[in-house]
Amino acid sequence: MSYSIGEVSRKLGVTIDTIRYYDKAGLLPFIQRNASGRRAFTENDIHLMRTIVCLKNAGVSVADISKFIAYRLEGDSTLTKRYRLLEDHRQALQQQIADLEDTMTYLKFKEWYYKTAVDAGTESIHFVPGTNEVVPDLAQEYSDHLTAENQLAEREHFANVKDYRNRGTH
Amino acid sequence: MSYSIGEVSRKLGVTIDTIRYYDKAGLLPFIQRNASGRRAFTENDIHLMRTIVCLKNAGVSVADISKFIAYRLEGDSTLTKRYRLLEDHRQALQQQIADLEDTMTYLKFKEWYYKTAVDAGTESIHFVPGTNEVVPDLAQEYSDHLTAENQLAEREHFANVKDYRNRGTH
């Protein structure tokens, strides 16, 4: 028993056009055709495609999934290559999330900077007296303003904020 | 004192064309021009642009950064909006990384499945006797094969693998 492209589309929640696009792109070299030239998907094909959708959702490019599929066809000798490909993507994503967390930390710092400035009625409270330069260790002060209770949780945030110190504030 | 687009490009590691593209896209509404119509970047502009690059690196789209900048111009009343925009992106990324980790767990499971099959000389060791169906609780067996030492660390992985059980193996 086999499935039509429409059935697979509904099963996987992927449009027919996208399935055909993936086929053109070499992601589905295993799919057979029936007597009249229509794609006939086996249960097994669908499982494989679930893996592909999985990789796609995880942000892997079609080109890289294509590589992955090609390795698959080569058999167990490429298990390490396949694993490494996934590893690389995991690390890229973790770098991305780290960047975003840095960004949020920076934002928090800036919000504190403004809140205190507004409270004081002037931004100059953050300047080296007599200049327009922000004090060098402002991030340290930011850390100090956190309660002792928060300090534990925020200690790593502070480490990030330090990296942003030379980016200035505004 | 102000900087030219070329200087900013070198300072931020972003091409001149990209800076102009960002300007066209409304990301840099604050930049002034000099007498001859050239962009004149202040130190402050550069700081702001560092934030923009930061958001970009974190995977935020130009359209969303544009929103962010527009909120900025509205002042402190939009601090919450801005924070929430970042929050949303952080969560999307975390979902993505979770997907990828699920995918890797699935892959590990598949590798175990094949290794044991190869060791046994036949895939049928994983089938319900007399059928071509994979045994229902294979993921449980996978969990059991892990050493007691590993089991603690792998327990959450197993939780993920269970979700993949009905995707079959191949």
Next chain:
DNA sequence: ATATATCCTGGAGTCGACTCCAGGACAAGC
């Protein structure tokens, strides 16, 4: 004063990942 570097705009080109369409071939229900 001239050569070279840098800047400007408007618009075209590229790339990845789809998405849509025309024109034609089965397939299934009545």
Next chain:
DNA sequence: GCTTGTCCTGGAGTCGACTCCAGGATATAT
């Protein structure tokens, strides 16, 4: 046997985020 539904291919269109011109003005160095 006709209508309606689903499928096929090849190719064009779209969208986001750049990237690359062409043609012209301004700045800097010698």
